[in-house]
Amino acid sequence: MSATGQDRERAAMQAIGRGGLESLLDLLNQDVMTTVYVQMVQNPRFRPEQLDTHGASPEEVELCLRIFESRGLLHRVDDGSWVTNAPENALADHASRLEERARTLRAATPGLSRIYYDAMARSPRSLEAVGVELLESLEDVNAAMSELFAATRRQVVSMRTRSPRVLMIMNRTPERIAEPVFNSHGETLRLRVSFDSGLLEEPAMPAAVAARTQAGDEIRFANAIPFTATTSDNGVTVMDIDDPSGTSVGMRITHPGVSAAIKRVIDDTWVRGVRWTGRGTVTRADAEPLDDRDRDILALMLGGVADATIARQLGVSQRTVERRVRRLLELLGAATRFQAGAQAVKRGWI
Missing domain, CATH: 3.30.870.10 (Endonuclease Chain A)
Incomplete structure (x- = not known):
């Protein structure tokens, strides 16, 4: 066994001793995992030494098999051989378990976030x-x-x-x-x-x-x-x-x-x-209603929005906006937009 393989084996044994098969993933190159699994699929009933693992040590292959077994991707038989479980079932079951974990994490996130920010706020x-x-x-x-x-x-x-x-x-x-x-x-x-x-x-x-x-x-x-x-x-x-x-x-x-x-x-x-009130009905002092377009233009105009911008927001031409602004100024008896704002507030138009 190479020095690297020995180091991995020692680290693997320590991880197993801590009860963490999943932590073995950090010890294995993902390419090794992929290679071993592909070989398992191509040889549904096998012994580890029969797999062509492209240079992976026996210890690394054994670690892969133990992880795959914990995930339900294969099982051991009495004579020391392994049998690969059908991928369409085994992988689907494994994916479902991962999705359930993800749903649990997402569900827990808001509550954990509130606890975190509450702790930060009380720090x-x-x-x-x-x-x-x-x-x-x-x-x-x-x-x-x-x-x-x-x-x-x-x-x-x-x-x-x-x-x-x-x-x-x-x-x-x-x-x-x-x-x-x-x-x-x-x-x-x-x-x-x-x-x-x-x-x-x-x-x-x-x-x-x-x-x-x-x-x-x-x-x-x-x-x-x-x-x-x-x-x-x-x-x-x-x-x-x-x-x-x-x-x-x-x-x-x-x-x-x-x-x-x-x-x-x-x-x-x-x-x-x-x-900002959205569309609705605004009534003049003489009870003659303004239409929705007049009301939108009035609100934007009194907010200081330029005619060109009002036109883009409402999907009409700038000429249409300018014409309606002049009409609103006339209805309010105002010479400027500032005066129009004061009159609109006084009359209850906005």
Whole structure:
């Protein structure tokens, strides 16, 4: 036996002593496993020495056979020979067992994640006013957001612009976007979010907003949101930004004064935002209804969205949008969009 083969045999015996046949996989080259199994299929009734294993030692072949036996791929007979079980049954059974393990792991993941983030939220570092912590990757930002949600009592407020994490979330499936957000106690959190109106240029934005609205979020649109930030009701803020090179970075802020200042910016952004309500009926002061298209244009227009972007979002020509905007200004008796916004609020149109 070669020195390498002897080393593998010693390691194998130690692994067996620890009761782990599955751990023997780490000791074998995957090519050896494949070679032995193919030989088993080609020789359904065999003795180990009859297999052409292309240089694998007898000890390695024996380890392979023991692993395959534990998986139900073959069985030993009285005369020292082995019999390969039919692959269509044996492999299907083995695959079913692996799938059951995978289902168990997936089912356990949410609960284990809540335990993990609850522990992170209760760690000494999260309870101290540590100031400002730099997050150096999108993965760090995601982890910080998970910790923020875990430690939140009831509500999260946020303002969001075209930042790395926001773009990542927007490109998820609508079903995943609409998933509820929980704290570490499994309680559903209330989210109040202001989006920068420039995000309406993103093709995935309308579907993403519709999904979160369905999930119960309160959503508005506002102009010139400077950065993405989220603050919990326990005073922790996470910022999602990118550096000049475009690399995803962020900050986790636990300093009470800094976090409170950012929350004031989030609250001010919410106050000046335009409420997102979807399609419906809006009534003028004289009770003559606006149609759905007028209502959509009014909401987007008052959110500061340019006519060209409104046209793309609604699937109409820019000329149509411009004509309807002029009509809305006339109906409101306004000379500017700002005046139109004030009149629309006063009349209860939005």
